[in-house]
Amino acid sequence: MKLSTEYSPVEVEDKWYAHWEAKGYFHSEPDEREAFSVVIPPPNVTGMLHMGHMLNNTIQDILIRKAKLDGKNACWVPGTDHASIATEAKVVRMLREQGIKKSDLTREGFLEHAWEWKEKYGGIILQQLRKLGASCDWDRTAFTMDEERSKAVMQVFVDLYNKGKLYRGLRMVNWDPEAKTVLSNEEVLYKDEQSHIYHVRYQIEGSEDFVTIATTRPETILGDSAIAVHPDDSRYTFLHGKRAIVPLVNRSIPIIFDEYVEREFGTGALKVTPAHDVNDYEIGKRHELEVIEVLNDDGTINENGGLAHYVGKSRFKVRTEIVKELESSGNLVEIKPYAHNVGRSERTNAVVEPKLSLQWYVDMKSLAEPALEAVMTDEVEFFPKNQKNVYKHWMENIRDWCISRQLWWGHQIPAWYYEDEVFVATTAEEALYQARAKTGNHELEISDLRQDEDVLDTWFSSWLWPMSVFDEFSTKEEIDYYYPTSVLVTGWDIIFLWVARMIMAGYEWKHERPFKHVYFTGMVRDQKRRKMSKQLGNSPDALELISQFGADGVRYGMLSSSPAGGDLLFDEKLVDQGKKFCNKLWNALRMFKNLEIDDSLETPIENKLAIEWFEQKKSAILNDLASNFDQYRLSEALVSLYSFVWTDFCSWYLEMVKPDYEKPIDSYTYEKSMDLFEDLCLMLHPFMPFITEEIWHKLKDRKEGEDCMNGSWPKATSYDKEIIAKVEKAKDVISRVREIRNKNGIKKNEPLSVLVEESKGAQDLLAVNGVKEILIKLAVLSGIEWVSGEPEKSVGFLSGTEKYYVEIEQEIDVEAEKEKLEKDLAHAEGFVNSVEKKLSNERFVNNAPEAVVAMEHKKLADGKERVRIIKASLEKL
RNA sequence: GGGAGAUUAGCUCAGUUGGUUUAGAGCACCUGCCUUACAAGCAGGGGGUCACUGGUUCGAGUCCAGUAUUUCCCA
Numbered sequence: 001m002k003l004s005t006e007y008s009p010v011e012v013e014d015k016w017y018a019h020w021e022a023k024g025y026f027h028s029e030p031d032e033r034e035a036f037s038v039v040i041p042p043p044n045v046t047g048m049l050h051m052g053h054m055l056n057n058t059i060q061d062i063l064i065r066k067a068k069l070d071g072k073n074a075c076w077v078p079g080t081d082h083a084s085i086a087t088e089a090k091v092v093r094m095l096r097e098q099g100i101k102k103s104d105l106t107r108e109g110f111l112e113h114a115w116e117w118k119e120k121y122g123g124i125i126l127q128q129l130r131k132l133g134a135s136c137d138w139d140r141t142a143f144t145m146d147e148e149r150s151k152a153v154m155q156v157f158v159d160l161y162n163k164g165k166l167y168r169g170l171r172m173v174n175w176d177p178e179a180k181t182v183l184s185n186e187e188v189l190y191k192d193e194q195s196h197i198y199h200v201r202y203q204i205e206g207s208e209d210f211v212t213i214a215t216t217r218p219e220t221i222l223g224d225s226a227i228a229v230h231p232d233d234s235r236y237t238f239l240h241g242k243r244a245i246v247p248l249v250n251r252s253i254p255i256i257f258d259e260y261v262e263r264e265f266g267t268g269a270l271k272v273t274p275a276h277d278v279n280d281y282e283i284g285k286r287h288e289l290e291v292i293e294v295l296n297d298d299g300t301i302n303e304n305g306g307l308a309h310y311v312g313k314s315r316f317k318v319r320t321e322i323v324k325e326l327e328s329s330g331n332l333v334e335i336k337p338y339a340h341n342v343g344r345s346e347r348t349n350a351v352v353e354p355k356l357s358l359q360w361y362v363d364m365k366s367l368a369e370p371a372l373e374a375v376m377t378d379e380v381e382f383f384p385k386n387q388k389n390v391y392k393h394w395m396e397n398i399r400d401w402c403i404s405r406q407l408w409w410g411h412q413i414p415a416w417y418y419e420d421e422v423f424v425a426t427t428a429e430e431a432l433y434q435a436r437a438k439t440g441n442h443e444l445e446i447s448d449l450r451q452d453e454d455v456l457d458t459w460f461s462s463w464l465w466p467m468s469v470f471d472e473f474s475t476k477e478e479i480d481y482y483y484p485t486s487v488l489v490t491g492w493d494i495i496f497l498w499v500a501r502m503i504m505a506g507y508e509w510k511h512e513r514p515f516k517h518v519y520f521t522g523m524v525r526d527q528k529r530r531k532m533s534k535q536l537g538n539s540p541d542a543l544e545l546i547s548q549f550g551a552d553g554v555r556y557g558m559l560s561s562s563p564a565g566g567d568l569l570f571d572e573k574l575v576d577q578g579k580k581f582c583n584k585l586w587n588a589l590r591m592f593k594n595l596e597i598d599d600s601l602e603t604p605i606e607n608k609l610a611i612e613w614f615e616q617k618k619s620a621i622l623n624d625l626a627s628n629f630d631q632y633r634l635s636e637a638l639v640s641l642y643s644f645v646w647t648d649f650c651s652w653y654l655e656m657v658k659p660d661y662e663k664p665i666d667s668y669t670y671e672k673s674m675d676l677f678e679d680l681c682l683m684l685h686p687f688m689p690f691i692t693e694e695i696w697h698k699l700k701d702r703k704e705g706e707d708c709m710n711g712s713w714p715k716a717t718s719y720d721k722e723i724i725a726k727v728e729k730a731k732d733v734i735s736r737v738r739e740i741r742n743k744n745g746i747k748k749n750e751p752l753s754v755l756v757e758e759s760k761g762a763q764d765l766l767a768v769n770g771v772k773e774i775l776i777k778l779a780v781l782s783g784i785e786w787v788s789g790e791p792e793k794s795v796g797f798l799s800g801t802e803k804y805y806v807e808i809e810q811e812i813d814v815e816a817e818k819e820k821l822e823k824d825l826a827h828a829e830g831f832v833n834s835v836e837k838k839l840s841n842e843r844f845v846n847n848a849p850e851a852v853v854a855m856e857h858k859k860l861a862d863g864k865e866r867v868r869i870i871k872a873s874l875e876k877l
Numbered sequence: 878g879g880g881a882g883a884u885u886a887g888c889u890c891a892g893u894u895g896g897u898u899u900a901g902a903g904c905a906c907c908u909g910c911c912u913u914a915c916a917a918g919c920a921g922g923g924g925g926u927c928a929c930u931g932g933u934u935c936g937a938g939u940c941c942a943g944u945a946u947u948u949c950c951c952a
Contacts, residue, residue, distance in 0.1 A: 005915065571889085852896050
């Protein structure tokens with residue numbers, strides 16, 4: 001078998017993905033095995049693969065592939081959500097480029113364009129996930145607006161309404177004037193922005209006195225309906241019972257007294273605009289103030305403000321103009337720079353406008369209760385745990401969920417109005433039936449009813465995802481088998497938007513948790529810890545990365561530095577390390593494949609020890625992996641595999657069993673090595689599926705369907721710690737000899753003679769079959785002999801409590817040697833002192849567990865032995 | 878303003894119930910090697926009073942309190 005010295009992922013990855021898919025390995029049907037199900041956090045249908053997706057989906061793929069190897073029936077359901085705001089914005093933009101205005105279209109006409117767009121571009125991201133190796137069950141691909149999912153949304157809406165957990169209410173909402181829709185609190189991002197605070201004076205009615213207020217939004221004075229001051233503020237007691245005149249508008253408004261006002265802030269006097277500020281709205285309710293809406297839905301000023309020359313102009317333009325006008329009228333006292341928190345729409349970045357509006361709300365209190373309980377008792381278990389606090393705080397302060405969105409793309413709210421009545425039903429026919437019954441008017445037709453124009457928040461469909469994706473096949477068997485799902489993998493940034501609501505929905509309709517575990521990933525950030533985003537342009541192109549480093553390399557890079565919940569500072573070096581790791585594996589394969597196998601050869605004794613050692617070590621690693629997987633310490637699992645492959649397998653095992661140059665290998669060693677390599681492939685497969693599949697097929701002749709992806713996870717057995725410890729000791733001796741070569745400029749292949757001082761430790765070590773041979777082979781020795789006392793012309797070293805000497809020709813640098821020994825001595829004595837101190841403490845000896853005390857005695861004995869040996873060496877010098 | 882976390886090597890992070898030879902990894906750094914699996918490599922090395930101050934304990938990187946710095950969440 002001729003193999004290139006470099007592994008090239010490109011051909012390999014596409015080949016194996018097509019093979020797995022053709023074999024149907026990704027598809028799952030219920031059967032007698034234990035189910036392991038995962039629903040993908042549905043990316044936006046407008047989405048393109050970015051770093052966050054890669055991290056998130058790599059983790060899911062690892063869990064799914066591991067579950068498959070463990071013999072479970074793994075099912076990973078892919079899909080997308082319809083992303084109301086983002087998609088509608090995209091479609092509107094596309095139409096505008098074609099010269100079509102949304103307002104020129106009917107709702108049906110617009111939706112036709114939107115679906116067309118969806119069919120054409122939606123789901124690109126699902127194609128991209130294949131490049132990453134994602135083993136999704138593509139037959140189950142779901143969409144939040146497809147028939148099954150939509151049906152679920154309608155049913156749930158009606159059910160909540162009938163239970164009285166859904167209502168329509170006039171509330172202050174977050175209004176996005178650009179998208180012209182309401183936003184939930186979670187969709188508004190607050191940031192400190194530099195702006196100005198304006199001090200404006202209002203004349204007191206019937207006097208020449210003024211009261212000065214401070215505001216950041218002078219344009220809203222058009223909607224002012226009061227001035228408020230603190231009742232205990234002595235500066236303003238004279239204002240009792242007075243009224244003020246709104247500048248420019250010349251409207252007379254009351255001066256009210258309310259404890260909400262902060263005396264220290266600004267001038268201590270506050271203008272009150274109930275229609276355009278949440279707090280002012282509350283004050284307005286207390287004092288029964290007039291509510292004057294001066295803004296249109298698109299953020300322009302309307303005629304209610306009473307100043308015709310501002311009508312139709314944007315709020316920002318009016319702010320500039322009104323400041324000028326206030327200045328010329330003598331009402332502007334001063335302008336100060338001011339930093340304050342400004343809320344912007346997550347989608348359009350428009351400054352969010354508080355607006356009074358009639359919307360549908362979900363009453364969250366009763367939904368939250370079981371969902372909070374479930375997480376607090378770990379029935380739904382969070383990884384990492386600290387997210388429980390965040391969740392608890394939100395759930396205990398939960399507010400009702402505004403679910404109407406003033407858009408067309410989405411699930412139109414199943415509520416029909418007739419006169420003052422509202423009829424909520426899954427279909428228009430059903431609503432009509434209700435309307436006829438209620439009104440007694442049997443002549444009513446559907447056309448007499450008016451359906452709510454709004455659509456539902458996208459999350460109102462995604463919160464049903466773990467249930468709705470399994471309804472597709474509409475037999476109960478599906479959902480009974482796969483629900484609750486095993487684990488949800490998602491970023492902590494959508495814990496409220498999505499995770500919390502799914503838990504609520506699970507308990508509300510299935511009376512059961514939607515998933516057993518939630519794994520919160522961190523955010524992918526750049527080297528400066530900035531979140532990766534399109535705006536910053538600091539995110540590498542995901543597909544470009546894959547083609548440059550291979551999917552396995554990228555997966556390695558994404559994961560190797562990403563503990564659960566911890567942020568991942570992305571660095572191309574990490575994926576490059578992954579690529580190098582692939583190359584390392586590849587070359588280990590090449591080493592074996594270049595060898596000639598000789599059946600007649602005896603197996604060298606050092607090979608038997610190497611094989612034995614590696615098998616034991618493998619069991620140890622498998623045990624570590626098991627606990628790492630249990631606790632979702634995936635990056636740690638990968639790190640341990642990395643060092644097991646690179647250090648233990650390549651640097652040590654291979655060097656131990658490798659025959660001399662151009663010599664053949666014995667067949668036992670070869671077969672055993674293939675078995676071990678095969679296990680390595682299985683262990684690495686969840687993390688790096690492509691290269692492991694490729695190597696798997698090159699290791700042995702495989703039967704049809706005998707694939708790595710389809711294999712069984714190697715069994716962890718109890719293992720012999722003793723043999724591992726002995727080989728570790730041997731490795732230490734080898735390293736020490738190499739160090740002496742390095743320091744003395746002795747060539748690597750020049751055989752050296754090593755002498756060992758007789759001791760129990762050394763005897764035990766060399767008594768192990770194969771140890772002596774391994775030392776000779778890897779340290780390149782001419783021989784190992786026993787000695788007592790320091791030999792001439794030699795350099796000594798200490799390994800554990802054993803003293804070794806390397807005979808060398810070179811002149812020995814006595815001073816340097818002395819210096820080093822003195823340093824070692826200081827260290828060893830310091831160690832002995834600390835242990836002695838511990839052991840001389842009676843309370844320690846009496847209170848500490850026996851095993852701990854025994855260990856301290858052993859430490860002391862070993863330490864003293866080392867001190868003795870170093871002192872002896874120093875004396876000789 | 879309220880809350881949660883973080884602080885361990887130059888950088889990024891592990892360190893699991895307090896005890897396992899006076900702290901580990903990767904990267905970076907230094908030295909020597911183009912040795913027939915791999916220079917995308919090999920061998921070896923240096924580098925840390927575990928933020929600070931106190932406390933609990935026989936014993937603290939690990940538990941508690943305070944301080945400093947810092948990140949995030951909520952308002």
